[in-house]
Amino acid sequence: MAWLLLFFVVPMVYLAKMSLEQGFFPLFTFSWAWSNFSDAVSAYRPQFVRSIEYAGIATAVALAISYPLAYWIAFRGGRWKNLFLLLVIAPFFVTYLIRTLAWETILSDNGVVVGLLRDVHILGADGRLLATSAAVIAGITYNFLPFMVLPLYVSLEQVDPRLIEAASDLYANRVVSFARVTLPLSLPGVFAGVLLTFIPAAGDFINAQLLGTPRQYMIGNVIQSQFLSLRNYPTAAALSFVLMGSILVLVMIFARSLGTDRLTGAGA
Amino acid sequence: MTAVGQVSDAVARDEVGDIDIQLIELSKRFDDVVAVDALSLEIERGSFFALLGPSGCGKTTTLRMIGGFEEPTSGRIELAGTDVSGLPPYKRDVNTVFQSYALFPHLTIFENVAFGLRRRKVRGDELRRRVVESLELVGLGGLERRKPRQLSGGQQQRIALARALVNRPRVLLLDEPLGALDLKLRKEMQLELKRIQHEVGITFVHVTHDQEEAMTMADRIVIMNHGQIEQLGTPSLLYEQPRTAFVASFLGVSNLLAGTVTGADRVRLADGTEVRVQRDALGGRTGSVQIGVRPEKLRLDGSESNTLEGTVAESAYIGVSTQYIVNTAAGAVTAYVQNDRPGAQAIPDGSRLTLSWNPDCTFVVDAQEAS
Numbered sequence: 212m213a214w215l216l217l218f219f220v221v222p223m224v225y226l227a228k229m230s231l232e233q234g235f236f237p238l239f240t241f242s243w244a245w246s247n248f249s250d251a252v253s254a255y256r257p258q259f260v261r262s263i264e265y266a267g268i269a270t271a272v273a274l275a276i277s278y279p280l281a282y283w284i285a286f287r288g289g290r291w292k293n294l295f296l297l298l299v300i301a302p303f304f305v306t307y308l309i310r311t312l313a314w315e316t317i318l319s320d321n322g323v324v325v326g327l328l329r330d331v332h333i334l335g336a337d338g339r340l341l342a343t344s345a346a347v348i349a350g351i352t353y354n355f356l357p358f359m360v361l362p363l364y365v366s367l368e369q370v371d372p373r374l375i376e377a378a379s380d381l382y383a384n385r386v387v388s389f390a391r392v393t394l395p396l397s398l399p400g401v402f403a404g405v406l407l408t409f410i411p412a413a414g415d416f417i418n419a420q421l422l423g424t425p426r427q428y429m430i431g432n433v434i435q436s437q438f439l440s441l442r443n444y445p446t447a448a449a450l451s452f453v454l455m456g457s458i459l460v461l462v463m464i465f466a467r468s469l470g471t472d473r474l475t476g477a478g479a
Numbered sequence: 480m481t482a483v484g485q486v487s488d489a490v491a492r493d494e495v496g497d498i499d500i501q502l503i504e505l506s507k508r509f510d511d512v513v514a515v516d517a518l519s520l521e522i523e524r525g526s527f528f529a530l531l532g533p534s535g536c537g538k539t540t541t542l543r544m545i546g547g548f549e550e551p552t553s554g555r556i557e558l559a560g561t562d563v564s565g566l567p568p569y570k571r572d573v574n575t576v577f578q579s580y581a582l583f584p585h586l587t588i589f590e591n592v593a594f595g596l597r598r599r600k601v602r603g604d605e606l607r608r609r610v611v612e613s614l615e616l617v618g619l620g621g622l623e624r625r626k627p628r629q630l631s632g633g634q635q636q637r638i639a640l641a642r643a644l645v646n647r648p649r650v651l652l653l654d655e656p657l658g659a660l661d662l663k664l665r666k667e668m669q670l671e672l673k674r675i676q677h678e679v680g681i682t683f684v685h686v687t688h689d690q691e692e693a694m695t696m697a698d699r700i701v702i703m704n705h706g707q708i709e710q711l712g713t714p715s716l717l718y719e720q721p722r723t724a725f726v727a728s729f730l731g732v733s734n735l736l737a738g739t740v741t742g743a744d745r746v747r748l749a750d751g752t753e754v755r756v757q758r759d760a761l762g763g764r765t766g767s768v769q770i771g772v773r774p775e776k777l778r779l780d781g782s783e784s785n786t787l788e789g790t791v792a793e794s795a796y797i798g799v800s801t802q803y804i805v806n807t808a809a810g811a812v813t814a815y816v817q818n819d820r821p822g823a824q825a826i827p828d829g830s831r832l833t834l835s836w837n838p839d840c841t842f843v844v845d846a847q848e849a850s
């Protein structure tokens with residue numbers, strides 16, 4: 212509890228106070244300035260929408276890649292399971308920034324990928340990958356993939372193979388037994404993976420900054436520049452709160468749609 | 480005459496003696512372990528059949544091959560006359576009660592039991608009726624809305640049974656279904672299972688390592704050892720006329736005494752005493768053999784024709800009977816004497832007495848191999 216107080220409640224209260232201040236750096240005065248919120252939202256609406264959009268798409272793509280991967284490792288990995296998991300998290304041994312810089316190089320205009328895609332005419336002669344929405348989304352997907360794979364793996368690994376045998380004994384073919392047994396039992400992992408990916412993705416700014424242009428900037432970029440460059444602390448704090456609030460609402464809607472009963476009951 | 484004969488023949492074949500399961504030279508090898516070794520047997524429709532044997536003898540593997548969960552290395556499996564080798568479990572008209580129950584934790588009891596019916600497109604009122612009926616059959620009506628983890632072990636076991644039986648399969652496979660229950664509940668469920676089997680008339684194949692359980696429930700038992708059949712028969716046949724030393728000692732207690740065949744129905748024991756045995760039991764053996772007698776078949780008053788002198792070494796009062804260990808020149812012998820008279824008095828240790836038994840109660844097995 213003391214830890215929670217120190218590392219969560221105290222900063223939150225401080226941030227809340229800051230979001231309601233007025234003035235210019237370094238002199239802010241507390242004044243219940245609720246207008247900070249409405250001003251911030253109306254000024255940066257596009258970045259907000261883009262953040263949710265990019266994070267949503269990246270989460271969906273990560274889920275689509277990770278589920279089969281985690282499934283394969285959990286059920287077909289045999290004694291190499293741990294090695295495969297290690298490979299999944301291997302990129303994490305390199306700093307986030309360096310990883311993203313590497314992507315910048317890979318996707319750059321005179322890089323191999325663009326060259327190849329131009330050669331086979333998927334990209335036009337002056338087509339680019341860098342500085343597009345796709346590049347930013349790909350970067351986010353890549354960077355947060357392990358956060359999706361690991362919880363999915365854990366929940367799939369816990370699915371008792373005898374339950375799948377029982378389903379097959381009760382006339383379920385492989386597709387049906389996946390849909391009726393494996394998938395429902397892995398929903399807690401889906402839930403955890405989506406949260407662990409979506410939340411940091413929605414607040415991310417590195418990918419948009421390195422792989423995109425200001426036209427791809429997300430709310431994280433705005434908060435970052437408000438805090439560090441413009442030193443407009445109240446607006447930055449207000450934006451943070453709005454981001455937190457919208458994520459919370461989305462998470463609750465998502466939990467509802469998966470069924471809270473299943474999430475708490477399935478793992479037991 | 481012949482026509483009538485044929486008709487009654489056909490009727491008879493339809494009623495009894497129909498074969499539900501036939502295993503033909505069935506083998507399963509795991510790397511260097513031969514789990515099941517050229518097993519051949521037939522299981523009659525409607526029978527309660529037990530696969531009995533010590534742990535690791537291949538019972539589960541045999542059952543899993545019948546269910547379709549394990550591919551035979553060689554041999555065939557026929558269900559009701561059709562070869563099912565190569566068919567996946569969901570295409571076999573067989574259901575299994577798993578040792579771990581394997582109930583779906585995320586589904587209610589109703590949905591667990593309805594699982595197989597839904598796959599077979601049973602819907603609406605019929606689905607409801609059959610699920611409820613099946614839960615009532617196992618005495619658990621009214622629990623439809625619970626989740627498996629809200630039930631006790633014994634209740635989960637019954638749900639597993641209901642979930643399998645509701646599909647009315649041709650054959651029900653049970654792998655040590657009572658193994659996880661405590662003794663009292665196990666005894667209860669043994670009788671319950673037998674009642675249910677009578678009620679539904681489905682062929683039950685029951686795997687167990689508990690000889691008492693197999694004897695209590697099964698019409699026919701096959702005793703397995705090292706992936707092979709030791710002996711197949713009714714419980715009383717296996718008990719009264721075991722054909723191997725393994726069967727004799729696996730099913731209850733038996734006294735085995737070494738001897739030499741001296742005639743068509745005669746064996747001379749190590750101390751020179753000659754005893755008579757059943758001609759069939761000897762089965763044409765010559766040379767060294769072992770004869771066997773069950774402890775409760777022995778008399779201490781010398782009233783039967785096979786006799787053996789001995790000294791009481793130990794006695795133990797067990798209530799329903801008194802158990803004696805008697806040392807004889809042919810070896811130590813265990814005898815149970817019924818305490819069926821008032822004021823039964825144990826014979827004191829060290830007393831000399833004459834053990835006797837009926838030749839018809841004497842079975843013969845191969846001599847113990849020199850080890």
Ligand SMILES: Nc1ncnc2c1ncn2[C@@H]1O[C@H](COP(=O)(O)OP(=O)(O)O)[C@@H](O)[C@H]1O
Pocket residue numbers: 509512513514532533534535536537538539540541
């Ligand atoms: N999947 C498997 N892989 C390797 N060996 C196995 C496997 N299943 C069973 N065995 C071996 O086969 C033998 C028979 O096992 P099992 O059929 O489970 O015996 P039982 O059910 O009679 O105790 C044992 O020696 C066991 O170790």
Ligand SMILES: [Mg+2]
Pocket residue numbers: 535538539540655
């Ligand atoms: Mg077993």
